[in-house]
Amino acid sequence: MSINGPAIARLAALGLIGCILQLTAVAQITVFGVPADLSPLMVCSVGLLMGSVPGALFGFGVGLFVDTALLQTLGISSLVLTGVGYGAGRLRELRDPAHGLVPVAVGAIGTAVYAIGFSVMQFLLGVDAPVSFLLVRQILLVIVLNTLLALPVHLIIRRWLAPFLPDDPRRRRRRAYTTGGLSPLSRA
Amino acid sequence: MYDKAVRRRRAVLVVLVALSLTLLTAYFGESSTGSLHGVQRGAMEVLAPIQEGANRVVKPFRDLFGWFGSTLKAKDERDKLKKERDALRTEVTTLQVDGAENKQLRGLLDINTGGGMKAYEPVIARVFARSPSTWYSTVEINKGSSDGVKPDQPVVNGEGLVGKVKSVSDGNAIVMLLTDQEFGVSAKAARSGEPGSIDPAVGAPGDLLLELVPHGKDVKKGEKIVTAGTVSTRLKSLFPPGILIGTVNRVDEGEGELDRRIHVRPAADLRRLEYLEVLTKPNTDLLASTNRSP
Numbered sequence: 001m002s003i004n005g006p007a008i009a010r011l012a013a014l015g016l017i018g019c020i021l022q023l024t025a026v027a028q029i030t031v032f033g034v035p036a037d038l039s040p041l042m043v044c045s046v047g048l049l050m051g052s053v054p055g056a057l058f059g060f061g062v063g064l065f066v067d068t069a070l071l072q073t074l075g076i077s078s079l080v081l082t083g084v085g086y087g088a089g090r091l092r093e094l095r096d097p098a099h100g101l102v103p104v105a106v107g108a109i110g111t112a113v114y115a116i117g118f119s120v121m122q123f124l125l126g127v128d129a130p131v132s133f134l135l136v137r138q139i140l141l142v143i144v145l146n147t148l149l150a151l152p153v154h155l156i157i158r159r160w161l162a163p164f165l166p167d168d169p170r171r172r173r174r175r176a177y178t179t180g181g182l183s184p185l186s187r188a
Numbered sequence: 189m190y191d192k193a194v195r196r197r198r199a200v201l202v203v204l205v206a207l208s209l210t211l212l213t214a215y216f217g218e219s220s221t222g223s224l225h226g227v228q229r230g231a232m233e234v235l236a237p238i239q240e241g242a243n244r245v246v247k248p249f250r251d252l253f254g255w256f257g258s259t260l261k262a263k264d265e266r267d268k269l270k271k272e273r274d275a276l277r278t279e280v281t282t283l284q285v286d287g288a289e290n291k292q293l294r295g296l297l298d299i300n301t302g303g304g305m306k307a308y309e310p311v312i313a314r315v316f317a318r319s320p321s322t323w324y325s326t327v328e329i330n331k332g333s334s335d336g337v338k339p340d341q342p343v344v345n346g347e348g349l350v351g352k353v354k355s356v357s358d359g360n361a362i363v364m365l366l367t368d369q370e371f372g373v374s375a376k377a378a379r380s381g382e383p384g385s386i387d388p389a390v391g392a393p394g395d396l397l398l399e400l401v402p403h404g405k406d407v408k409k410g411e412k413i414v415t416a417g418t419v420s421t422r423l424k425s426l427f428p429p430g431i432l433i434g435t436v437n438r439v440d441e442g443e444g445e446l447d448r449r450i451h452v453r454p455a456a457d458l459r460r461l462e463y464l465e466v467l468t469k470p471n472t473d474l475l476a477s478t479n480r481s482p
Contacts, residue, residue, distance in 0.1 A: 052201075078204075
């Protein structure tokens with residue numbers, strides 16, 4: 001899939017709006033003391049919809065933005081989210097999953113990879129913090145919250161990127177079934 | 189064509205990872221005044237107004253969610269506080285009960301040591317049931333014949349005479365209170381020394397009468413009435429002398445000496461009995477004097 005100028009603009013706008021929304025609103029709404037994190041969900045959705053390269057690039061960009069806006073160590077979120085976006089994109093390229101709940105599973109796995117990867121990076125960089133029950137609980141709760149949000153976030157992003165997306169896998173298969181050699185009508 | 193796409197994809201990934209690692213290493217290695225920190229601060233300054241604006245825009249939505257959260261939290265807090273209040277109420281009740289029990293036990297201790305009841309081998313018992321009838325003023329205690337309790341033994345508490353043991357079983361006993369219609373005890377006025385007998389006033393629960401007083405006019409209101417410590421043919425119980433029964437609260441003058449009615453209010457609060465003491469050897473001093481007499 002080729003990425004043209006308008007698609008890049010849309011992706012940039014999506015990243016900017018999503019990150020600002022995350023920082024100004026979502027991060028301040030806590031459920032069981034933990035806020036949801038839209039960043040990995042957005043990256044997973046872009047990867048699933050557009051492929052590995054756009055996913056990796058979008059992940060890198062979102063990570064850079066988050067690190068910059070939160071004055072974190074530059075590169076940590078970029079590195080982890082690049083991997084998340086690339087992985088989601090590769091799933092699409094290799095398996096082309098059509099099930100409606102795929103974004104939920106991918107969102108949950110992506111969030112888990114991001115949360116755990118981020119923590120591991122922090123430990124590797126020498127942040128003096130114990131691996132406490134509190135940290136594990138927080139990671140698990142973020143994964144649960146993001147799993148619940150994954151589908152709506154994915155639907156919004158798909159609608160936002162719709163003009164630049166290739167055909168939906170389900171629609172593509174449906175068309176192949178009715179017009180291609182697989183149709184029982186064509187066999188008759 | 190396929191190889192080119194794969195190579196491009198891998199190249200992009202490698203470049204992004206390398207870029208991330210370079211940024212990470214450079215950022216981590218430089219001081220807080222370094223160029224990357226400066227860039228980050230600059231970006232912060234650019235982003236801050238955008239974030240502030242967005243913050244204002246989304247504030248109502250955030251407040252809405254916050255309201256839901258606060259409501260749930262408030263409900264949770266209310267439930268916790270209710271539980272805490274109930275626990276405190278229970279605690280207060282327990283403390284009040286303990287305080288009352290403590291007061292009664294302290295009273296018993298005082299009459300044992302200061303009032304000389306120790307000589308009568310008192311057995312402390314707890315009241316666990318009381319008669320609901322106004323005609324029979326009895327309470328049930330948790331000490332019985334196995335503890336040395338026998339019928340007709342006097343029963344006292346920290347305030348004074350309560351009654352006597354009516355019947356006994358192995359583990360508990362029934363105590364007839366002063367105000368029971370069948371109760372009677374030989375008594376005397378503490379100051380004037382006028383003898384008489386204490387009987388419950390018929391039809392007036394809680395009121396006692398000092399009767400058969402030879403010189404009734406000598407007994408005045410406010411005088412203390414104590415047990416006489418004597419045995420008459422009518423009253424078989426043996427009460428040690430000097431146990432406070434009550435206080436004269438009213439004297440009804442009649443037409444003659446025999447019509448005088450001396451009302452006595454019991455010293456013991458018979459409505460609130462928790463701990464009592466059964467004097468299992470009420471005739472100790474009599475025995476001692478009998479032994480001494482020959």
